[in-house]
Amino acid sequence: MLTSALPASTGSLLPPFDGAAPAVLSSNGLFERALIVEDLDEPREWLADLLPQALPSVRQVDAVATLALARERMREHAYGLALVDWGLPDGTSEGLIAELVAARPGAVVIVATIHDDDMHVFPALRAGASGYILKSQPQAVVMAQLRRIELGEPALSPSIAVRVLQHFRAAQGALPAAAVAGAGPAELRQLTDREIDVLRLIAKGYKAPEVAVLLGLTAHTVSSYVRDIYRKLGISSRAEATLEAARRGLVA
DSSP states (O other), X not given: OEEEEOOOOOOOSSOOOOSOOOOOOGGGTTTSEEEEEOSSHHHHHHHHHHHHHXXXXXXXXXXXXXXXXXXXXXXXXXXXXXXXXXXXXXXXXXXXXXXXXXXXTTOEEEEEESOOSHHHHHHHHHHTOSEEEETTSOHHHHHHHHHGGGGTOOXXXXXXXXXXXXXXXXXXXXXXXXXXXXXOHHHHTOOOHHHHHHHHHHHTTOOHHHHHHHHTOOHHHHHHHHHHHHHHHTOOSHHHHHHHHHHTTSOO
């Protein structure tokens, strides 16, 4: 069953492993009702359809588009499973993740996003997320990652798992400076390499579906990148994006 609502402490990054064998978590009803927080229609509907396929124990999916709507639903129900995007129209999901984890013991919160850089990954894990998957992956890969949570394993995209391992090997418990710095005004203006690629093509006049083909991405992934670029740069139109790209030397 799908219901939908549209918009009108630092510490260990992952839960400690106690040596016990993985247990199937669905038997206690933890996953019977799940929450999805995603502002774009297409990926929200895709995740809502995908989740019960990956986890048959999910009987109802509540899908909302903003942090405010998510908190309204949380006043009615303590969710044991949630898939949340990181960047939403009314803020990042960092605080929401912590609230979901605190509201129900054993709650599993998975960040489902397009971002695989340290400035997104580590704040999400520190907030209490027990998984981090990339929406740009093929459906079969995402389903396989989601199925792992019923065994008590973290749902991590391969590139994210590599980042976590590199973090522990290199830093020995100290977070990368970029992850700790947060997202102040200066950081918000820093685009990732992929966002720069998208900005360059948008500034050259390509439409989102054309950008998707050129970069080997899905259309909804490109839409997510465009939304984040606009948010970071404080702009709201293609004309402004073109001017910003020219200022950065991305187009002649």
